[in-house]
Amino acid sequence: MQLIIKQLSKTYSNGVKALSDVNLTISKGMFGLLGPNGAGKSTLMRTISTLQDVDSGTIFLGDLDVINNKHEVRKLLGYLPQEFGVYPKVTAYDMLDHIAVLKGIQTGRKEAVEGLLQRVNLWDVRKKALGGFSGGMKQRFGIAQALLGEPKLIIVDEPTAGLDPGERNRFYNLLSEIGEHVIVILSTHIVDDVKELCSQMAIIDKGRVLYAGAPDAALSSIKGKIWEKSMTKQELKEYDNQFPIISTRMVSGQPKIHVYSNSTPGNNFQEAEVDLEDVFFTHIKGLIN
Ligand SMILES: Nc1ncnc2c1ncn2[C@@H]1O[C@H](COP(=O)(O)OP(=O)(O)O)[C@@H](O)[C@H]1O
Ligand SMILES: [Mg+2]
Structure with a gap:
């Protein structure tokens, strides 16, 4: 099953064009949506998550028309918003159980909640209030709630922002396990997130898709064209x-x-080993298309 986005456009009432003719095809696995702040990532993710409408365009998940069947899509969806609020005084167990009820999970709810708390490694703190959790623990709780109901489409909006390196690593491990079987779309402004996790990616800025494809192919396309010099x-x-x-x-x-230069710029520049950050900035700065 693929998620196919065609000609999606959205202008907010203040005149900001947040999405401009976005076309993307997203398959099973981890898909990285990379872009600077204000690029339109959250707008796109809220739209796929059925929380917001667009001006024009279509989104299909397999045969399912996402924009016109919001109720059906929500049964298949797990979403971790960029600003994920928790009730600080509620325990992890009670909160997850409560969300499970809201999601309509009836049979096997206890097993589902317990299983997920174990999977995200919060079992030992399940009776602790969420208000005392670290950033990484909150994000792992956020993933647990997104995984309730065995979703086929998982959307996580800037999940690694604010995590320290250890927390980030644990979070990467958790996400990469999940991404093997379903579609996971992860947005980030951090190039390393995509490098570590994603087999497919898109770079977006100012509402436009600047690149879509495999990170490796993007690297190949600029190989030999990046030059470095200390000064x-x-x-x-x-x-x-x-x-x-x-x-x-x-x-x-x-x-x-x-x-960026097709041939050596002279002046003692050395050919650089290209990385994804070079890909990101050559696109963002409009040096290649
Ligand atoms: N509800 C809104 N009303 C008006 N403008 C918005 C709204 N939400 C986002 N924007 C604007 O749309 C653009 C894209 O925002 P957003 O989708 O949040 O980008 P990102 O998640 O990549 O940072 C920004 O210029 C932002 O200021
Ligand atoms: Mg955002």
Whole structure:
């Protein structure tokens, strides 16, 4: 079963065009939706999650018309919103059980709730109030509630924002297990999230899809075209006007720039080993299309 999005557009009442002719085909596995803040990621995810309407376009999950069958879609959907609020005084167990009731899970509810608490590694703290949970624990709880009812389509909106490296790793492991059997769409502004987890990706900015495909193919397409050079901060100012700089990183306190160029830019630039961050910035800065 595939999720097929065609010509989706949305302009908010304040005139912001949040989605502009979005076309995507998403198959089973982990799909990374990568874009800077304001790109339109949450708008797209809320639309797929049936919480918001668009001006035009279609979304199909297999044969199911998502936009016109919201009720049917919700039975197949697990959604973790970007701002996931919990009742601070309620225990993890009670909250998950409550959400299970709301989702209409009747038979096997106890087993489902207990199984999920174990799966996301919150069993030992199931009787603790959610208000005392760390960011990582809250996100794992968020995944547990999204997994209730064995959804076929799981949407997680910036789930790793605010997690420390250890929490992020545990969260990656959990997501990658889930992604083997169903469609998981993960949005993020963090390139590493996509690198670690996703077999397919899209880069979006200003409501438009700039790239869609495998991360590997994106890397191949810029191989040999990214050049790097370390320099002083003073030199950086000079280079800034002269070269298509795609990123500046500090390495041991010194700026190292990456530029995009079909052939060597001279000036002692070295060919860089390309990574997904180069892909991201070459697209965001409109250097390739
Ligand atoms: N309810 C809304 N009303 C008006 N503008 C909105 C609304 N939600 C989002 N936007 C605007 O739409 C654009 C895309 O936002 P969003 O989908 O939240 O992007 P992202 O999740 O990638 O940060 C932004 O310019 C944002 O300010
Ligand atoms: Mg967002």
